[in-house]
Amino acid sequence: MLPAxxxxxxxxxIAALLSGGIIAAWSAYRRTPVExxxxxxTTLRGVIEELRVELDRKxxxxxxxxxxxxxxxxxxxxxxxxxxxxxxGKID
Amino acid sequence: MHLVRSxxxxxxxxxxxxxxxxxxxxxxxxxxxxxxxxxxxxxxxxLALPEWxxxxxxxxxxxxxxxxxxxxxxxxxxxxxxxQMLLGSSFLIDYAAIVHLAPDAWIAGLFIVSLAxxxxxxxxxxxxxxxxxxxxxxxxx
Numbered sequence: 001m002l003p004a005x006x007x008x009x010x011x012x013x014i015a016a017l018l019s020g021g022i023i024a025a026w027s028a029y030r031r032t033p034v035e036x037x038x039x040x041x042t043t044l045r046g047v048i049e050e051l052r053v054e055l056d057r058k059x060x061x062x063x064x065x066x067x068x069x070x071x072x073x074x075x076x077x078x079x080x081x082x083x084x085x086x087x088x089g090k091i092d
Numbered sequence: 093m094h095l096v097r098s099x100x101x102x103x104x105x106x107x108x109x110x111x112x113x114x115x116x117x118x119x120x121x122x123x124x125x126x127x128x129x130x131x132x133x134x135x136x137x138x139l140a141l142p143e144w145x146x147x148x149x150x151x152x153x154x155x156x157x158x159x160x161x162x163x164x165x166x167x168x169x170x171x172x173x174x175x176q177m178l179l180g181s182s183f184l185i186d187y188a189a190i191v192h193l194a195p196d197a198w199i200a201g202l203f204i205v206s207l208a209x210x211x212x213x214x215x216x217x218x219x220x221x222x223x224x225x226x227x228x229x230x231x232x233x
Contacts, residue, residue, distance in 0.1 A: 010189075010192055011142060011145060014145060014185055014188070014189055015145075015148075017181070017184075017185045017188070018148060018152065018181070018182070018185060020181065021152070021177065021178055021180075021181025021182060021185065022178065024177045024178075024181055025174040025175070025177040025178040025181075026174065027177075028170075028173040028174050028176070028177040028215055028218070028219050029170045029171070029173060029174035030170075031173075031219050032169050032170040032173040032174075032218050032219050032222055033169070033221070033222040034168075034169055034170055034222055034223075035169075035222060035223065043168065043170070
């Protein structure tokens with residue numbers, strides 16, 4: 001004889017497991033490798049967009065690294081000039 | 093002109109055909125039980141489930157089958173991988189619910205477990221490898 005319905009606790013566990021299944025499905029979607037030849041136009045556009053975002057991010061990182069290098073270069077240049085002036089006796 | 097198919101090509105075509113028709117069956121069953129709930133005969137175990145849970149299972153089966161069909165037809169490995177993981181987990185949870193409601197039905201329900209294992213294995217395979225390259229079929233005059 002079957003019960004009229006399952007208890008709320010078990011229902012909650014099943015709901016949580018179903019949510020886990022959806023998360024597993026999403027994770028599988030993200031992790032599955034796709035051959036370029038097998039991609040649809042929509043997927044290709046998505047991949048291009050992802051690559052564009054990644055490129056922008058790397059561009060920003062490079063700009064930041066360039067700024068830091070530029071600052072360090074300016075400091076080194078100032079130190080070299082100071083050493084030159086010290087050596088030539090222009091300053092004490 | 094006739095097509096020359098190797099053993100690999102035949103296996104590839106046969107496995108995809110079986111998978112395709114299984115998904116069609118699951119989609120039709122899920123969609124009809126969703127659209128015509130009173131016309132489709134449901135098992136006593138299914139009827140013992142709360143309404144929201146029964147609809148949840150029907151939606152996940154229908155959606156999973158539709159996604160798997162879309163992936164198979166359009167060659168979208170990512171969509172099919174997601175569908176197989178969704179279907180596999182739904183089958184497993186369905187089995188857990190069945191055993192919880194009717195502990196004597198655990199042997200009969202093992203069929204559902206085999207379906208779940210099949211779906212999850214296919215999902216893991218797709219996550220690791222993606223779609224294998226389609227074997228080219230040689231044409232001879």
